[in-house]
Amino acid sequence: MVHSGTRRSQYGEVSEAIFLTQGFVYETAEDAEARFIKVGEDEFIYARYGNPTVRMFEDRMAELEGAEDAFACASGMAAVNAVLMACLKAGDRVVAAKALFGSCLYILEDILTRYGVDVVLVDSTDLDAWDAAVNENTTLVFFESVSNPTLKLTDINAVSVIAHKVGALVVVDNIFATQTFSQPISHGADVVLYSTTKHVDGQGRCLGGIVLGKREFIRGTLEPYLKHTGGALSPFNAWVMLKGLETMDLRVEAQAATALAIAKTLQGHDKLTETLFPGLPNSPDAALVARQMDGKGGTVVSLDLKGGQEAAFRFLNALQIIIISNNLGDAKSIITHPATTTHQRLSKEQRADLGITPGLVRLSIGLEDVRDLTRDILQALDGV
Ligand SMILES: *Cc1c(COP(=O)(O)O)cnc(C)c1O
Numbered sequence: 001m002v003h004s005g006t007r008r009s010q011y012g013e014v015s016e017a018i019f020l021t022q023g024f025v026y027e028t029a030e031d032a033e034a035r036f037i038k039v040g041e042d043e044f045i046y047a048r049y050g051n052p053t054v055r056m057f058e059d060r061m062a063e064l065e066g067a068e069d070a071f072a073c074a075s076g077m078a079a080v081n082a083v084l085m086a087c088l089k090a091g092d093r094v095v096a097a098k099a100l101f102g103s104c105l106y107i108l109e110d111i112l113t114r115y116g117v118d119v120v121l122v123d124s125t126d127l128d129a130w131d132a133a134v135n136e137n138t139t140l141v142f143f144e145s146v147s148n149p150t151l152k153l154t155d156i157n158a159v160s161v162i163a164h165k166v167g168a169l170v171v172v173d174n175i176f177a178t179q180t181f182s183q184p185i186s187h188g189a190d191v192v193l194y195s196t197t198k199h200v201d202g203q204g205r206c207l208g209g210i211v212l213g214k215r216e217f218i219r220g221t222l223e224p225y226l227k228h229t230g231g232a233l234s235p236f237n238a239w240v241m242l243k244g245l246e247t248m249d250l251r252v253e254a255q256a257a258t259a260l261a262i263a264k265t266l267q268g269h270d271k272l273t274e275t276l277f278p279g280l281p282n283s284p285d286a287a288l289v290a291r292q293m294d295g296k297g298g299t300v301v302s303l304d305l306k307g308g309q310e311a312a313f314r315f316l317n318a319l320q321i322i323i324i325s326n327n328l329g330d331a332k333s334i335i336t337h338p339a340t341t342t343h344q345r346l347s348k349e350q351r352a353d354l355g356i357t358p359g360l361v362r363l364s365i366g367l368e369d370v371r372d373l374t375r376d377i378l379q380a381l382d383g384v
Contacts, residue, residue: 001245005059007042007052018239019052049227053235057242058210061200064245065192066183067212071222072238076175076195077103078231079209083171083191084108086225087140090116095133095163097124097143097154099354101173102342104142124154130162138168145184145292146176149302149338149362150355151276153285156292160188169217175199176300178329180252181293191217199299199329201244202251206237251331251367255299258373259365263301265374271311271381273359276302300328301363308358311384312337316361318380321372328364333373336362 009017024044026032035045044050058070073079084107088094096108098121108119122129124143134141141163143154160170171191172184178199184192194200196208210233211222226232233241256279263277278285279297289297305311316324322333326342336342343356351357365373 001060001064001249004063005056005242007056016053016056016239016242018235020235021051022047047235048230048232049223051232051235051238053242054233054238057233057238057245060242060245061179061194061196061210062212064179065185065212067185067192068215069218070210070212071218071226072196072233072241073209073211073226073231074233074237075207075231076101076193076197076209077107078226079193079195079211080104080173081107082222082226082229082231083193083211084112084140084142085229086222087169088112088115088117091118091137092139093118093120093135093137094140094142095120095122095130095138095168096141097147098122099124099147099150099152100142100144101148101175102345104173106345108142124159125152127155127158127162130159134162134166134168136166138163138166140169140171142171142173144173144176145182146278146298148176149300149336149342149360151176151278151298151300151302153278153288153292155288156184156187156189160190164188176298176328177293178252178298180249181256181296181298185212187292190214196241196244198327199248199252200241202248202329202331203244204327204330204332206234206240208233208237208241252299252329253296254367255329255365256296258368258370259299259301260297261370262363262365262374262377263297266301266303266377269381271306271315271384272303273306274304276304299365301365303361303363304357305359305361305384307384309337309339312359312361314384315380318383319376320379321368321376322363328362330364331367333366333368334364336364338362 054072058072062070120133122133163170170189172189191213193211260279266275277297278289322335325334326336
């Protein structure tokens with residue numbers, strides 16, 4: 001996270017250089033021709049195809065994930081879109097979790113179906129549902145290892161076994177689990193993707209995304225799509241992400257420890273119907289957390305308030321330190337009311353089906369002192 005992927009210029013700089021350049025110069029016309037025929041290991045022709053700062057970030061992320069290669073994208077959604085569009089064609093079937101980030105659902109339900117892709121959504125915690133939905137036409141399965149905002153885990157090993165029986169590609173959105181606690185490729189996944197906007201930046205500055213997997217997939221299937229359609233990460237943002245990676249483990253470990261402490265304090269609170277945190281010892285996902293997430297519950301805690309939306313809004317408005325916004329993994333603690341913001345697009349029935357109740361709030365734990373956060377939450381609950 002600190003040294004991997006570094007490419008030093010002739011000046012031997014300590015901090016990674018920002019190659020804020022769109023293009024590259026060739027010595028001769030013959031050199032230009034040769035580079036366009038075959039771009040070499042440490043050569044670049046256009047920043048949409050690749051850039052040295054972006055390449056450092058890709059190499060560092062790949063080494064951290066235990067993946068052969070990676071392609072960085074302009075945002076998490078550019079990464080999701082690229083994987084789906086690069087892999088699927090008319091007549092293919094994709095089986096995905098129904099509890100997905102809203103924009104991912106949009107791509108699946110509203111875009112891919114326009115091109116004749118058969119999209120089937122399942123309860124991703126139900127292995128029988130996967131088994132029933134994955135058939136011979138299935139090219140790809142897609143799910144979040146920890147779902148947003150109800151924080152339920154999907155068994156990566158078990159779903160991978162089901163998908164691989166028919167040769168389907170297993171694509172995992174691992175954002176909520178974080179790279180600090182979980183490496184889906186070691187559990188059977190083929191492709192892993194992140195919105196690096198979240199914990200990798202970790203300080204709310206830049207959008208970014210990345211896709212990790214086998215070299216043949218990244219360079220053979222994904223790169224042709226991305227380099228011609230323009231979802232490339234900016235070199236400046238790649239540099240911010242590189243610097244973010246240097247401290248990501250420290251930040252995420254601290255956030256997860258605070259999240260666990262807060263979840264334990266709030267469990268059974270009389271203003272709450274439920275405290276959702278997979279890292280709680282009595283969580284229904286405890287065994288999966290041990291196996292798949294290094295025993296840690298991540299950095300997000302969701303709370304279901306008695307008294308529905310009115311209580312939730314009163315709680316949000318009474319918080320003094322925790323800010324109302326919709327990022328996560330940030331140094332600042334952030335609270336969101338999914339039903340009226342991130343999941344507003346869904347119907348009431350869909351929200352109910354996903355457990356997104358009117359009283360549910362999603363709290364992304366930051367780097368503030370745990371005592372300050374606890375006091376803030378308790379005083380705000382008092383006023384509900
Ligand atoms: C944020 C997020 C995305 C999209 O990432 P952007 O960088 O905002 O485009 C996708 N999936 C999950 C689970 C996310 O939290």
